[in-house]
Amino acid sequence: MASISFKHVVKTYDNGVTVIPDLNLDINDKEFVVLVGPSGCGKSTTLRMIAGLESISEGDLYIGDRLVNDVAPKNRDIAMVFQSYALYPHMTVYKNMSFALELKKTPKEEIDKKVHEAARILELEPYLDRKPKALSGGQRQRVALGRAMVRDPEVFLLDEPLSNLDAKLRTEMRSQIAALHKRLQTTFVYVTHDQTEAMTMGDRICVMKEGVIQQFDIPQKLYNKPDNMFVAGFIGSPQMNFLPALVEKAGEGFMLSVDSCRVPVSVAGLADYVGKEVILGIRPEDLHIEADMVEASGHALIEARIDLAEMMGSEIYLYYQFGGQKMISRIPSKYDVKEGDRVCLAPDLEKLHIFDKDTEKAIHQTLSV
Amino acid sequence: MRETKEKRGVAFTIFVHMVLIFLAFLCLFFFYILIINSTRDHYQIQKGFSFLPGTHFMENLHNVLNDANIPVVSGIKNSLLVSVGAAVLATYFSALTAYGLYAYDFKLKKPAFIFIMLILSMPTQVSALGFVRLVEKMNMMNTLWPLFLPSIAAPAVFYFMYSYIQASLPMELVEAARMDGCSEFGTFNRIVLPIMKPAIAVQAIFTFVQTWNTYFIPALIISDNSKKTLPILIASLRSADFLKFDMGKVYMLITVAIVPIIIVYLLLSRFIVAGVTLGGVKE
Incomplete structure (x- = not known):
């Protein structure tokens, strides 16, 4: 049993700066949880508190049923993969991997078996006698993983392990780490600032900002039902478009107006906002250029002159201004749109996001997962 | 045009080489005199300088090694013991101190660093009297211990180690x-020390050579002939009885004294040259 549980954990540094004001987080046994957020959001501090490399100022941290606030890192039964890999430069790959086991006084045959098995899984067998200096970035990364693997830890901590790799290798290692999680069946806590990594790898994703959890949920929910504008903007690339819109009553439902665009919505929560402004969020792929969608949308149309059209291969990114805001749309590349063209785009009315202008919290999403 | 440029280049190269040869001559000439004179006897040396070696090398060596008043063999042994001891202690404990100040956060970290740096600015002569009295109180007069034990606190070596560790040891x-699962001490011995090997090598050489050449403190502490180090022996040979004064022997003793240092330098010059830039550049 290696669930991890933060109960009202506070982290204040000696200089009086509080980076984690009040953290409550429950990570289940065998779960792959990704902590994601911009730099300085406290995700690495959170991970280091689990590792025991950072002390806890207040609150309790449990690994399994054990309170570990004052337990030394080596007694927590966790392994960590660092961003810089932190391989011992004077030891061979074999030694790097066997070091922890030797310290535990594990019998030699067992060490040998475990190291070779990990090396086989990670395809490191030909390199066991090499020093880290003689390895490529990807190989070093695998040694760091192997070093953690051989210890059979209850919890695996990974601190931005892929950020030093090139794009191709990163994709490759991403799937390797996901496969490793399935094979090992242990709890993984993974820190990254890259939302693609978060979305593709995590069972659940914890989005953080300034030490506060913004949303902790499965990837689909984060994408389709973000709790606030920060999550909506952080998850998804290119990021969601935000437009200030005026709420009007229209029969049974409501009407959101941005310039000439009038979007009908039927969200009960909007009753308190009549006559006020809210923020309308539309993902770039939910703005359609297809003729039938445009025709069917009535007044819910965004008309704009394209400032820039980026050809991405299978799709085109359109950059333009609307309602005083910079907007991005993603349309299939079969449509021939160029800079300076005037286009009409129809938002998918089923996939709109509405946020309170002041609190930035979601009023209600029209989409149901 | 091109030709004149080339000619100028050649002239400049010749000029540079001449300057360098002259400087090299200034540096090496004294060693040459030393070695030549160690092969000549007292009267030949008194007659004046000669570029050619004499024939008394073995005789001088024999005289030096067999002088009952000048125990050269035990002098070399003592010097070796003290120098190696100082090199080991200075490098190990300086690395340990540097690591402690680098890796741990504690309240008096800054004052501790400043205190160590202050010791660096204190000349040996100033504290010598106090040191001798302390040694006396500890009943260590006329022993070799006080000659290398104080190397545990070597501020200059510490500062070098500190700079190196900052540049080459990631906290990760x-x-x-x-x-x-490594203990704190184990982490230092098994992970940090091997990473600091280049810095340790350089400082070990410097400390070895410096201790080998030290005269001042050993002269104050050691009086027993059998415990004297080489620099004291050389000094005592120079101040020996005028009638028995033998310049060939003096030169021979100095030659014997610098041979180990030359060997150490030749063997480890690679480290010394590399060491100058150590800590400055991260790999």
Whole structure:
């Protein structure tokens, strides 16, 4: 049993700066949880508190049923993969991997078996006698993983392990780490600032900002039902478009107006906002250029002159201004749109996001997962 | 045009080489005199300088080694013991101190650093009297211990180690070792020390040579002939009875004294040259 549980954990540094004001987080046994957020959001501090490399100022941290606030890192039964890999430069790959086991006084045959098995899984067998200096970035990364693997830890901590790799290798290692999680069946806590990594790898994703959890949920929910504008903007690339819109009553439902665009919505929560402004969020792929969608949308149309059209291969990114805001749309590349063209785009009315202008919290999403 | 440029280049190269040869001559000439004179006897030396070696090398060596008043063999042994001891202690404990100040956060970290730096500015002569009295109180007069034990506190070596460790030891390595289950002391001995090997090599050489050549403190502490180090022996030979004064022997003794240092330098010059830039550049 290696669930991890933060109960009202506070982290204040000696200089009086509080980076984690009040953290409550429950990570289940065998779960792959990704902590994601911009730099300085406290995700690495959170991970280091689990590792025991950072002390806890207040609150309790449990690994399994054990309170570990004052337990030394080596007694927590966790392994960590660092961003810089932190391989011992004077030891061979074999030694790097066997070091922890030797310290535990594990019998030699067992060490040998475990190291070779990990090396086989990670395809490191030909390199066991090499020093880290003689390895490529990807190989070093695998040694760091192997070093953690051989210890059979209850919890695996990974601190931005892929950020030093090139794009191709990163994709490759991403799937390797996901496969490793399935094979090992242990709890993984993974820190990254890259939302693609978060979305593709995590069972659940914890989005953080300034030490506060913004949303902790499965990837689909984060994408389709973000709790606030920060999550909506952080998850998804290119990021969601935000437009200030005026709420009007229209029969049974409501009407959101941005310039000439009038979007009908039927969200009960909007009753308190009549006559006020809210923020309308539309993902770039939910703005359609297809003729039938445009025709069917009535007044819910965004008309704009394209400032820039980026050809991405299978799709085109359109950059333009609307309602005083910079907007991005993603349309299939079969449509021939160029800079300076005037286009009409129809938002998918089923996939709109509405946020309170002041609190930035979601009023209600029209989409149901 | 091109030709004149080339000619000028050649002239400049010749000029540079001449300057360098002259400087090299200034540096090496004294060693040459030393070695030549160690092969000549007292009267030949008194007659004046000669570029050619004499024939008394073995005789001088024999005289030096067999002088009952000048125990050269035990002098070399003592010097070796003291120098090696000082090199080992200075490098190990300076590295340990540097690591402590680098890796741990504690309240008096800054004052501790400043205190060590202050010691650096204190000349040996100033504290010599106090040191001798302390040694006396500890009943260590006329022993070799006070000649190398104080190397445990070597501020200059510490500062070098501190600069090196800052540039070449990422804290993540220490953290990785802690998570692997290494004790704090074990982390230092098994992870940090091997990483600091180049810095240790350089400082070991410097400390060795410096201790080998030290005269002042050993002269104050050691009076027993059998415990004297080489620099004291050389000095005592120079101030020996005028009638028995033998310049050939003096030169021979000095030659014997610098041979180990030359060997150490030749063997480890690679480290010394590399060491000058150590800590400055990260690999």
